[in-house]
Amino acid sequence: MTNALDLTELIKMLEKVEEIELENIDMIAGEVGFILPTISAIKRASVKKAEYLDLDFEIPLANFPSEVLEVELGATKANGGTRENVIKVGGERTMPFYNFEALNPNEPVIAFDVFDTKIHLAGPVRKHFEDVLEDPAEWAKRCVDKYGADMVTIHLISTDPAIKDTSAREAAKTVEDVLQAVKVPIMIGGSGNPDKDPEVLEKAAEAAAGERCVINSASMSLDYKRIAKACLDYGHVVLSWTSLDINDQKTLNKYLIDLGIKREDIIMDPTTAALGYGLEYSFSIMERIRLAALKGDKDLQMPIASGTTNAWGAREAWMENPEWGDREKRGPLWEAVTALTLCLAGSDLFMMMNPTAMQLFRDVIKCLCGFKETGSLDIKDWIGMR
Amino acid sequence: MAKKIGPLDIYNYLPKTNCGECGEKTCMAFASQLIERAVKLEDCPTLKQPNFAGRYYSLKEMLAPSVKEVIVGFGDKAVKIGGEEIIFRHELTYFNKTAIALDVHDEMNDDELLERVRYVNDFCFKRIGEELTLDLVAIRSTSNDPDRFAQCVSKVLDEVKKPLILCSWNPSVLEAGLKIVGHERPLIYAATKDTWEWVGRLAVKYNCPVVAFADDNMAELKSVVKALVSMGVEDIVLDPGSHVEGKYLANTFGNFVASRRTAIWNKDIGYPLLGVPATVWLSGGDASKEVMIAAIMIDKYADLIILHTPEIWALLPIITLRQNIYTDPRKPVAVEAGLRRFGNPDENSPVLMTTNFALTYYTVASDLESAGVDCYLLVIDTEGLGVEASVAGGKLDAFKANEAIKNSGIEEEVKHRKIIIPGFSARISGDLEIQSGWEVLVGPRDSSSIEDFIEKKWSGLA
Numbered sequence: 001m002t003n004a005l006d007l008t009e010l011i012k013m014l015e016k017v018e019e020i021e022l023e024n025i026d027m028i029a030g031e032v033g034f035i036l037p038t039i040s041a042i043k044r045a046s047v048k049k050a051e052y053l054d055l056d057f058e059i060p061l062a063n064f065p066s067e068v069l070e071v072e073l074g075a076t077k078a079n080g081g082t083r084e085n086v087i088k089v090g091g092e093r094t095m096p097f098y099n100f101e102a103l104n105p106n107e108p109v110i111a112f113d114v115f116d117t118k119i120h121l122a123g124p125v126r127k128h129f130e131d132v133l134e135d136p137a138e139w140a141k142r143c144v145d146k147y148g149a150d151m152v153t154i155h156l157i158s159t160d161p162a163i164k165d166t167s168a169r170e171a172a173k174t175v176e177d178v179l180q181a182v183k184v185p186i187m188i189g190g191s192g193n194p195d196k197d198p199e200v201l202e203k204a205a206e207a208a209a210g211e212r213c214v215i216n217s218a219s220m221s222l223d224y225k226r227i228a229k230a231c232l233d234y235g236h237v238v239l240s241w242t243s244l245d246i247n248d249q250k251t252l253n254k255y256l257i258d259l260g261i262k263r264e265d266i267i268m269d270p271t272t273a274a275l276g277y278g279l280e281y282s283f284s285i286m287e288r289i290r291l292a293a294l295k296g297d298k299d300l301q302m303p304i305a306s307g308t309t310n311a312w313g314a315r316e317a318w319m320e321n322p323e324w325g326d327r328e329k330r331g332p333l334w335e336a337v338t339a340l341t342l343c344l345a346g347s348d349l350f351m352m353m354n355p356t357a358m359q360l361f362r363d364v365i366k367c368l369c370g371f372k373e374t375g376s377l378d379i380k381d382w383i384g385m386r
Numbered sequence: 387m388a389k390k391i392g393p394l395d396i397y398n399y400l401p402k403t404n405c406g407e408c409g410e411k412t413c414m415a416f417a418s419q420l421i422e423r424a425v426k427l428e429d430c431p432t433l434k435q436p437n438f439a440g441r442y443y444s445l446k447e448m449l450a451p452s453v454k455e456v457i458v459g460f461g462d463k464a465v466k467i468g469g470e471e472i473i474f475r476h477e478l479t480y481f482n483k484t485a486i487a488l489d490v491h492d493e494m495n496d497d498e499l500l501e502r503v504r505y506v507n508d509f510c511f512k513r514i515g516e517e518l519t520l521d522l523v524a525i526r527s528t529s530n531d532p533d534r535f536a537q538c539v540s541k542v543l544d545e546v547k548k549p550l551i552l553c554s555w556n557p558s559v560l561e562a563g564l565k566i567v568g569h570e571r572p573l574i575y576a577a578t579k580d581t582w583e584w585v586g587r588l589a590v591k592y593n594c595p596v597v598a599f600a601d602d603n604m605a606e607l608k609s610v611v612k613a614l615v616s617m618g619v620e621d622i623v624l625d626p627g628s629h630v631e632g633k634y635l636a637n638t639f640g641n642f643v644a645s646r647r648t649a650i651w652n653k654d655i656g657y658p659l660l661g662v663p664a665t666v667w668l669s670g671g672d673a674s675k676e677v678m679i680a681a682i683m684i685d686k687y688a689d690l691i692i693l694h695t696p697e698i699w700a701l702l703p704i705i706t707l708r709q710n711i712y713t714d715p716r717k718p719v720a721v722e723a724g725l726r727r728f729g730n731p732d733e734n735s736p737v738l739m740t741t742n743f744a745l746t747y748y749t750v751a752s753d754l755e756s757a758g759v760d761c762y763l764l765v766i767d768t769e770g771l772g773v774e775a776s777v778a779g780g781k782l783d784a785f786k787a788n789e790a791i792k793n794s795g796i797e798e799e800v801k802h803r804k805i806i807i808p809g810f811s812a813r814i815s816g817d818l819e820i821q822s823g824w825e826v827l828v829g830p831r832d833s834s835s836i837e838d839f840i841e842k843k844w845s846g847l848a
């Protein structure tokens with residue numbers, strides 16, 4: 001062999017010869033073990049001995065040392081509330097639907113959004129609620145009775161000074177109305193105005209005392225100490241909301257715990273970016289949070305919530321555009337795919353608003369949970385489908 | 387779990403001369419880049435010399451991805467699948483995006499058949515500066531008749547600009563198809579416990595990649611794979627069966643996860659995965675359900691999926707999800723900052739401002755293009771952050787915006803001193819007016835209403 005040979009030629013040579021001499025090839029210890037298989041692979045192509053052996057397959061298991069906390073939402077009469085049922089979220093022992101490793105105890109939970117004043121909604125959402133947009137109690141009822149939502153979130157957006165500046169006291173009344181109208185556990189959200197929200201959420205928490213609602217939310221951008229105190233005083237769960245930053249999430253959770261909130265009384269919302277608008281950020285942050293929890297990070301072991309409704313902010317969801325096809329189909333899918341993807345990343349609780357999206361999402365997660373019995377199909381028939 | 391290879395392991399096999407010809411300063415730096423797959427072994431000229439062949443092969447073996455990269459198709463029609471190295475995308479990045487095939491069958495009438503093929507050829511959806519496409523055509527033999535299949539394959543071949551998947555459980559049908567298109571490296575679907583020998587022989591003869599199939603039975607799947615390997619088949623794709631109903635869907639999901647873990651942790655059966663969301667149509671499913679199944683598979687490990695629906699409203703969420711999941715988390719998706727022109731702007735044309743986050747820039751750009759307005763767009767370097775995030779994170783403030791105005795040369799291009807800024811950056815408007823001496827108009831929050839805004843607010847002003 002001469003030095004002028006290049007590699008491709010060398011390979012060609014190797015293919016032809018039965019035995020090769022390795023002199024002149026610079027080698028370091030251990031390397032022969034690598035080069036020989038390569039050569040034999042080349043030779044194998046011509047001398048093959050085909051055989052089928054019945055082999056075993058063992059699924060490699062992760063054996064996570066820790067688990068996610070289980071948080072109870074809603075309180076029945078026995079526990080000082082008026083809810084008909086209690087919902088459990090979290091409690092995972094492995095990544096979502098890794099049933100071969102462990103069966104996670106609780107199904108993902110779906111909470112429908114209700115607003116305390118008529119707001120602009122995308123067409124495919126609005127058509128389901130057109131006649132109840134000005135009556136939050138009826139709106140909530142529709143979500144539960146007709147569409148089967150596990151929970152509802154009453155968003156007190158009209159309290160925003162830029163919207164209607166509804167007083168905290170009046171907003172608290174709306175919360176009472178919703179609690180009367182439905183018997184499922186509820187979440188209570190502010191308007192997002194950092195100056196007004198603490199007062200609004202305090203009054204709302206008081207009006208719902210003992211019901212174990214989720215208070216949405218404590219975040220770094222407002223006086224979260226007041227929110228935390230209201231949750232402590234009136235027996236609610238706090239939603240700890242940060243913006244796509246795992247360290248921020250850890251920090252805020254710690255602050256809340258330092259204020260006396262029990263770890264079992266926190267749900268995290270690390271922010272949902274919609275399909276096509278940064279979904280990958282939410283996906284990876286949720287996966288990282290969930291893996292950290294399963295590996296034992298105590299500050300991140302709370303269940304995760306997703307503001308899936310953000311999907312309707314994507315123009316592909318709401319906009320009429322003939323080039324994008326039927327909006328009535330496309331919009332709900334935008335929301336459902338956002339939910340499903342974040343569900344696979346580790347989210348437990350989904351704030352949603354379109355009934356079709358919820359149905360699509362719920363159908364597949366029921367299957368993925370592994371509880372749903374069906375007949376087996378001969379999937380090999382797919383080739384012959386006409 | 388197999389030990390992860392570090393830069394030092396790689397370095398030991400490099401020439402250690404630090405000559406810099408690879409573009410890296412040192413061999414050690416080159417080693418780190420190799421692990422990140424930012425460079426190729428062939429970038430080091432020394433390694434290509436014959437006396438380094440031993441080391442070259444050792445490195446090749448050490449750096450081979452845990453999931454083999456398989457090429458379907460030939461020449462400019464080729465599609466790469468697999469080549470993955472990690473379980474979770476935040477650990478590095480996913481490399482080859484899930485390829486998407488649309489199906490046709492050999493009993494379709496010619497018009498329908500060719501229309502579908504052209505649909506796949508021409509499908510191109512621009513999103514964030516990227517062209518999102520469909521990647522393959524899967525031909526199913528519903529007739530189970532070798533001649534009919536061969537005829538169909540040759541009709542498709544005349545028209546198609548994408549690689550093919552030949553689908554039949556009957557090896558003689560596959561063989562008939564391969565006689566027509568075997569030279570173009572189609573993917574053969576599929577070899578099973580019963581047919582592996584015949585189908586494997588075809589794969590070797592035509593040098594084509596082949597799918598190993600077993601229905602919800604990973605032990606059997608592994609056995610088929612090893613049987614194929616024993617005959618010298620190198621390019622294999624795994625189909626653990628795509629169930630879409632009840633607990634069987636859970637099993638399918640589990641099989642996908644188990645395959646990927648086995649490939650990466652145990653370095654065993656490391657081949658790309660194939661999913662078939664099209665099976666939803668077997669049990670009265672519909673396109674929406676097919677999208678949901680496709681989403682599960684894209685999220686968790688499918689390297690190739692076969693779809694049945696051509697509906698755009700169904701494909702749009704699928705290709706968007708794929709684009710998201712396969713975005714490289716290591717680098718911000720940014721465009722170059724600076725002044726851009728849309729249409730033929732003159733000294734009276736509107737000036738607008740945005741950030742250099744790719745998603746933001748392309749959204750605004752496409753809105754401006756479809757509005758057909760002549761204008762200038764000043765793209766600010768916010769380190770790849772969108773408007774809201776950069777304002778919140780302090781990457782877009784009056785100081786930065788003013789600098790961009792002064793350095794861009796826009797003051798020589800236009801006579802007026804008026805700039806439209808995004809609605810979400812309203813809070814910088816006061817300071818920006820003071821610092822720049824420009825009049826600042828706060829535009830709408832969503833760039834889709836820019837056209838309207840310019841019509842109403844600018845035309846009156848200018």
Ligand code: B12
Nearest residue numbers: 244273278740746770771772773774775778779808829833
């Ligand atoms: C993805 C995301 C991120 C990603 C960044 C992605 C990126 N490269 O920009 C990451 C994770 C890095 C991130 C970080 C932060 N984020 Co962030 N993030 C988001 C999220 C989910 C989506 C933003 C997005 O990409 N939108 C899509 C793009 C296209 O929108 P856009 O750039 O605004 O462009 C639109 C309009 O502005 C307009 N437009 C654009 N240009 C122009 C030009 C003209 C002339 C006109 C008229 C209009 C116009 O049209 C465009 C299309 O609609 C939002 C929440 C949401 N809205 O869903 C939060 C959000 C923007 N983030 C927020 C925050 C607080 C942050 C952080 C400060 C948090 C932190 N803990 O550090 C950091 C800041 C970054 C930093 N480190 O400096 C807040 C901002 C709150 C506020 N309004 O003040 C938001 C709203 C979340 C929230 N509700 O709290 N974020």
Ligand code: SF4
Nearest residue numbers: 404405406408413430
């Ligand atoms: S070209 Fe090769 S020898 Fe030279 S620095 Fe790069 S890796 Fe080292």
